Amino acid sequence: MTRTLLRGTGSALPGTVVSNHELAARVDTSDEWIVERTGIRQRYIAGEGETTATLATEAARNALADAGMDASEIDLIVLATATPDNTFPATATKVQQALGCNGCIAFDVAAVCSGFLYAIATADSMLKTGMGQKALVIGAETFSRILDWEDRTTCVLFGDGAGAVVLELDADAAAGPDTPGIIATRLHADGAQHDLLYVDGGPSTTQTVGHLRMKGREVFRHAVVNLASVLHEVIDDAGISAEQIDWVVPHQANKRILDATARKLRIPAEKVIVTVDQHANTSAASVPLALDTARRDGRIKAGDLVMLEAMGGGFTWGASLIRM
Numbered sequence: 012m013t014r015t016l017l018r019g020t021g022s023a024l025p026g027t028v029v030s031n032h033e034l035a036a037r038v039d040t041s042d043e044w045i046v047e048r049t050g051i052r053q054r055y056i057a058g059e060g061e062t063t064a065t066l067a068t069e070a071a072r073n074a075l076a077d078a079g080m081d082a083s084e085i086d087l088i089v090l091a092t093a094t095p096d097n098t099f100p101a102t103a104t105k106v107q108q109a110l111g112c113n114g115c116i117a118f119d120v121a122a123v124c125s126g127f128l129y130a131i132a133t134a135d136s137m138l139k140t141g142m143g144q145k146a147l148v149i150g151a152e153t154f155s156r157i158l159d160w161e162d163r164t165t166c167v168l169f170g171d172g173a174g175a176v177v178l179e180l181d182a183d184a185a186a187g188p189d190t191p192g193i194i195a196t197r198l199h200a201d202g203a204q205h206d207l208l209y210v211d212g213g214p215s216t217t218q219t220v221g222h223l224r225m226k227g228r229e230v231f232r233h234a235v236v237n238l239a240s241v242l243h244e245v246i247d248d249a250g251i252s253a254e255q256i257d258w259v260v261p262h263q264a265n266k267r268i269l270d271a272t273a274r275k276l277r278i279p280a281e282k283v284i285v286t287v288d289q290h291a292n293t294s295a296a297s298v299p300l301a302l303d304t305a306r307r308d309g310r311i312k313a314g315d316l317v318m319l320e321a322m323g324g325g326f327t328w329g330a331s332l333i334r335m
Contacts, residue, residue, distance in 0.1 A: 014184035014192035015135045017333055018080065018145075019177040020303040021073025023066045024290070025057040031167070038163040045167050050266025054170030054291035057153045064096045064105040066173035067151035070299070071106055074147065078177040082110035085177075086143025088117040089134045091126025091150045091295035093324070094157060095119060098214050106149065116142065123208075124262050124323025125198070126150055126295030127174070131319070131331050132196045138180040149175040150295035157210055159222040168265070169223070170291035174299025188249050188316070191334045195248040197241050198329035204233065208324040234268050237328045238320055239275040245318065245330045253278055256332075258311055262321030263287035263297040272320075284310070294323065311335060 030053045031042035045051055057066070067090055075082055090103035103117040116137075122129040127150035134146040151173035158166045184190050207229045212221015238261070246253055253276050261269050263286050273283050286301045293300060298319050305311040315335045322328035 016192045019074045019078025022174040022303040023069035024055040024172045040163045051291045052288045056155045057171040063151045068109040070173035070175040074175040082112040087146040089130040091120045091130040093123045122327040124294045125321045125327040127298045128329035146178045152294040172293040172296045194332045196331040197244045200327045204326040235271045238272045241330045257315040259318045260284045
């Protein structure tokens with residue numbers, strides 16, 4: 012059988028760090044209020060010359076270096092983002108140009124905070140159907156540019172950043188959960204929940220970029236239920252138990268969501284990778300950012316069984332089980 016292997020990870024963050032105390036000087040909030048409700052202590056905000064494409068390119072270069080590969084070897088670039096540099100062309104093509112691998116397949120995926128899971132599944136499927144041998148999958152966002160900085164309920168939650176992974180097809184992989192690579196993935200969407208988390212603008216409706224709008228309490232409730240459900244689906248597909256999972260790398264939206272989901276699945280908190288305190292919610296970038304952080308600090312090692320999961324606007328949600 013064939014299996015898609017994860018060969019390297021990389022990430023990138025803007026140069027400007029904004030603490031909760033700095034935000035409190037701009038909007039009616041406080042460090043205590045933000046930490047208690049979200050677990051966030053700081054976020055990175057893109058500055059002059061920093062865009063989704065520049066952050067994605069830096070993360071991709073770091074992932075390629077980690078994999079020991081040259082950009083010329085890449086056959087496919089899938090970039091997950093809700094904040095592209097332009098309406099078109101795809102930001103992935105700007106990354107392609109910057110890396111110097113023109114001619115390979117390159118496109119964007121829009122599934123908001125679940126975008127990286129959708130991108131991983133897309134790249135995995137395309138490699139397995141012969142569209143290439145090696146792929147870059149990137150999650151990159153500059154959410155600071157669609158925030159209403161007078162809305163304290165949303166502007167404190169988000170930050171900017173990018174994460175990337177290098178995937179490679181193994182055409183001779185053995186079957187089973189002990190074999191390295193992507194083992195199982197499940198994705199879902201429910202357009203009926205549009206008004207709970209959305210941006211109030213767009214080229215075809217208002218001809219503007221718009222601002223992010225969210226009903227936080229309802230999103231929290233759906234997130235815990237949907238994430239627990241999709242994680243059970245992937246566990247069943249893989250034929251394993253939750254106890255066999257070494258690490259869960261969740262979308263870094265809110266510490267309370269992470270804790271509630273882990274409790275629902277009876278997964279110990281020490282098995283959950285948490286970076287929301289340092290990066291805030293970076294949407295499609297949050298899962299690869301957290302994955303790269305945990306690999307580089309030595310927590311996630313070769314052979315570990317890792318569950319990635321996320322939920323975002325749409326609603327969209329999904330999970331993917333990977334043997335490192």
